[in-house]
Amino acid sequence: MGAPGAGLDVVGESSARRASRRERLLASENLAGWAFTSPAMLLVAVFGLAPIIWSVVLSFQRNNLLSGGTWIGFKNYERLMQDPLFAHSVRLTVLYTALFVPISIALALLCAIALNRKLRFIRLYRTAIFLPVVASTVAEAILFNWLLDPYFGIVNYALVKLGIPAQGFFQSPSQALYAIVAMTVWGWLGFCVIIYLAALQGIPKELVEAAAIDGATRWRIFRRVELPLLGPTTLFLVIYLSINSLQLFDEIYVTTRGGPLNATLVVVYYLYQQAFQFFEAGYATAIAYVLFLGILILTIAQLLIGRRFVHYRS
Amino acid sequence: MSARRSLILVVAVLVAAAAGLLSACGGSDESAQPAGSGSPVALPSPGGGGSVVLWHGYTDVERAATDVFVARYNATDPGFKVDAVFAGNNDYALQKLLTALAGGKAPDIAYQYGSSMANLATSPKVVDLSPIMAQTPSFDWNDFFPAERLATTVNGKVIGVPALVDNLALVYNKKLFDQASVAYPTKDWTWTDFRDAAKKLTDSGAKQFGWAYVNDGSEDTVWRFLALLWQANGDLLNADNTKSALDSPAGIKAMQLLYDMSVTDKSVYLDKGDGSYLNVFNSGKIAMLWTGPWDISSINADVQYGVEILPADVSHATIAGPDNYVVLDNGPQQVANAWAFIQWFCSPEVHLAYATATGHLPIRKSETELPAYKAYLAKYPADEVFVANLDNVTKARPNIPTYPKISAALGQAVQSVLLGRAQPEQAIQAASQQIDSILAAGQ
Numbered sequence: 001m002g003a004p005g006a007g008l009d010v011v012g013e014s015s016a017r018r019a020s021r022r023e024r025l026l027a028s029e030n031l032a033g034w035a036f037t038s039p040a041m042l043l044v045a046v047f048g049l050a051p052i053i054w055s056v057v058l059s060f061q062r063n064n065l066l067s068g069g070t071w072i073g074f075k076n077y078e079r080l081m082q083d084p085l086f087a088h089s090v091r092l093t094v095l096y097t098a099l100f101v102p103i104s105i106a107l108a109l110l111c112a113i114a115l116n117r118k119l120r121f122i123r124l125y126r127t128a129i130f131l132p133v134v135a136s137t138v139a140e141a142i143l144f145n146w147l148l149d150p151y152f153g154i155v156n157y158a159l160v161k162l163g164i165p166a167q168g169f170f171q172s173p174s175q176a177l178y179a180i181v182a183m184t185v186w187g188w189l190g191f192c193v194i195i196y197l198a199a200l201q202g203i204p205k206e207l208v209e210a211a212a213i214d215g216a217t218r219w220r221i222f223r224r225v226e227l228p229l230l231g232p233t234t235l236f237l238v239i240y241l242s243i244n245s246l247q248l249f250d251e252i253y254v255t256t257r258g259g260p261l262n263a264t265l266v267v268v269y270y271l272y273q274q275a276f277q278f279f280e281a282g283y284a285t286a287i288a289y290v291l292f293l294g295i296l297i298l299t300i301a302q303l304l305i306g307r308r309f310v311h312y313r314s
Numbered sequence: 315m316s317a318r319r320s321l322i323l324v325v326a327v328l329v330a331a332a333a334g335l336l337s338a339c340g341g342s343d344e345s346a347q348p349a350g351s352g353s354p355v356a357l358p359s360p361g362g363g364g365s366v367v368l369w370h371g372y373t374d375v376e377r378a379a380t381d382v383f384v385a386r387y388n389a390t391d392p393g394f395k396v397d398a399v400f401a402g403n404n405d406y407a408l409q410k411l412l413t414a415l416a417g418g419k420a421p422d423i424a425y426q427y428g429s430s431m432a433n434l435a436t437s438p439k440v441v442d443l444s445p446i447m448a449q450t451p452s453f454d455w456n457d458f459f460p461a462e463r464l465a466t467t468v469n470g471k472v473i474g475v476p477a478l479v480d481n482l483a484l485v486y487n488k489k490l491f492d493q494a495s496v497a498y499p500t501k502d503w504t505w506t507d508f509r510d511a512a513k514k515l516t517d518s519g520a521k522q523f524g525w526a527y528v529n530d531g532s533e534d535t536v537w538r539f540l541a542l543l544w545q546a547n548g549d550l551l552n553a554d555n556t557k558s559a560l561d562s563p564a565g566i567k568a569m570q571l572l573y574d575m576s577v578t579d580k581s582v583y584l585d586k587g588d589g590s591y592l593n594v595f596n597s598g599k600i601a602m603l604w605t606g607p608w609d610i611s612s613i614n615a616d617v618q619y620g621v622e623i624l625p626a627d628v629s630h631a632t633i634a635g636p637d638n639y640v641v642l643d644n645g646p647q648q649v650a651n652a653w654a655f656i657q658w659f660c661s662p663e664v665h666l667a668y669a670t671a672t673g674h675l676p677i678r679k680s681e682t683e684l685p686a687y688k689a690y691l692a693k694y695p696a697d698e699v700f701v702a703n704l705d706n707v708t709k710a711r712p713n714i715p716t717y718p719k720i721s722a723a724l725g726q727a728v729q730s731v732l733l734g735r736a737q738p739e740q741a742i743q744a745a746s747q748q749i750d751s752i753l754a755a756g757q
Contacts, residue, residue, distance in 0.1 A: 066437035
């Protein structure tokens with residue numbers, strides 16, 4: 001950043017004086033810069049940094065948020081390592097992520113390719129696929145509760161007509177997590193499709209043309225030209241969706257509330273339960289920190305692996 | 315234009331903002347002395363201008379009535395103003411109060427569920443009302459129903475005043491009973507009568523169910539089971555709340571009834587916790603509910619329903635879910651003003667008028683002896699059974715801080731039996747062991 005004050009140099013001033021004046025000007029500009037950003041910084045500090053630091057403190061306490069905490073050192077973390085329900089919630093969260101992320105990405109890629117064409121009413125189709133992203137999670141949950149109701153839902157009605165016995169869905173301990181996967185894939189698909197569509201349209205036509213002139217089939221063009229060029233987008237989606245699915249909460253909160261029989265007790269829901277149902281705020285923040293660490297490690301690993309496979313166009 | 319002057323200005327604004335924040339965080343240090351139990355309280359006389367903030371979660375009719383009564387109180391010119399604030403759904407009242415307490419900006423009075431009392435009692439900001447009540451004999455604490463007094467008392471401290479009381483009774487659809495030629499429930503019904511009727515009233519082809527049970531493993535699942543457990547003369551914990559008493563013939567018998575009805579007879583509609591049972595009842599697909607006064611106003615006009623006390627094993631015990639007004643310590647003057655309003659609001663005449671406006675049950679025995687009680691019953695005929703049923707509430711949930719964990723453990727057990735995933739005895743034993751280890755670990 002150049003100092004605009006330099007243009008005001010007065011002829012005849014010694015260079016030393018000029019330099020010190022420039023320094024002063026720079027210093028005051030720096031200060032002004034800090035001052036201008038300070039409202040935002042203060043907000044970040046109060047609503048971001050302070051809670052983060054406070055929660056570190058909290059995670060070393062037994063604290064019910066009501067009567068002041070007692071310092072217990074690493075006890076919360078030790079307890080966490082031996083808590084079978086926490087291990088269960090980690091397994092569920094990993095299983096959910098392992099299902100949700102690949103399914104979302106594969107479906108989104110298919111839909112994006114299907115929508116990356118000149119069709120009549122193409123804008124209508126694109127809007128339609130994006131609609132669930134705009135709808136609120138609560139509306140989504142009400143819709144799926146209604147569709148998947150074990151007694152009166154229309155999915156079971158259709159299944160019975162087809163001769164398949166009625167299913168429990170959200171009410172069945174063995175199916176609830178898969179029903180959540182289906183619901184969230186539906187909710188997130190539009191977002192992934194839009195990202196892929198933008199990336200597909202950013203692929204230079206001349207590359208596709210050149211490949212076609214060289215005699216490549218449509219499949220080979222996709223496999224060898226388009227798919228590699230979508231690499232950075234796929235990496236972004238994998239990381240973004242993974243972070244979101246490890247933090248899954250809203251959809252659980254408005255549908256199964258961790259049940260039935262803990263079948264959907266994912267990590268963040270377990271955290272919520274500890275803090276606001278069982279008054280274990282210290283333990284809950286310890287869970288939050290372990291989760292944060294997990295997300296950090298996964299994201300770094302994804303970036304490192306991605307560096308090998310993802311091709312960036314210069 | 316001087317950059318320096320604007321810099322000074324910005325810094326000044328920041329310092330002012332930071333000072334404001336600090337004082338907001340520190341908050342009300344003038345009321346630092348705890349309102350410990352037994353310590354002599356010398357409350358100032360009400361007044362001093364200012365306002366008493368009351369947080370509640372009422373909507374519709376209840377909210378309108380609350381506003382009317384608060385306005386009526388303010389019109390008596392008590393020297394201060396009461397401000398009734400809708401603070402969102404009562405299901406989140408505890409989280410909101412926790413946040414407000416942490417931020418030092420608590421209201422003066424807050425509506426809270428009875429099940430939150432034991433944990434709220436650990437906060438030094440929640441006022442122990444027992445010494446204040448002792449100095450106000452005219453308040454007549456013993457006039458409140460026993461279940462209410464039990465629910466607000468934690469280790470000898472009284473940390474709330476009943477705001478609303480309800481209990482579970484049997485609500486049935488008369489048309490479905492007529493169609494299946496089953497006699498209506500009576501006050502002498504036994505578990506056997508109940509189970510047989512539910513079975514006869516079930517028609518799987520027509521997706522019609524004899525009974526409904528809230529099966530989300532929450533407190534809504536648990537308190538229904540507690541009623542069953544008490545009917546079989548069992549209990550959840552021992553007398554001094556140190557051990558589980560669940561693993562008893564009564565506990566297994568209560569769980570067995572659920573298993574027989576849900577798994578063997580398939581006569582139970584399992585609600586996933588979203589309250590859909592009421593819609594299904596309104597559609598004439600559920601014959602019997604165990605529910606309270608809060609659902610009565612949502613029953614469709616074309617559904618002919620009756621209300622009866624719960625069936626008996628050993629007794630017709632039921633459970634009450636009293637909710638309370640908790641007073642927060644924002645200084646002696648605020649506590650005195652809050653207490654003055656509560657005394658008025660919970661006095662027999664005023665509360666009966668409020669109950670007549672809202673359909674709530676009376677919270678004091680003496681309300682049922684007032685002349686206006688006849689008009690109340692004429693307006694809410696179903697409530698006669700609910701009021702009489704308050705006599706069947708002889709026990710309360712244990713008021714200990716670990717109760718939410720115990721409730722969760724028992725909720726899982728009930729759910730596993732309803733879904734046929736566990737045998738009654740096995741579920742009871744597993745829950746009982748879990749409860750023992752929760753109690754051993756303490757808070």
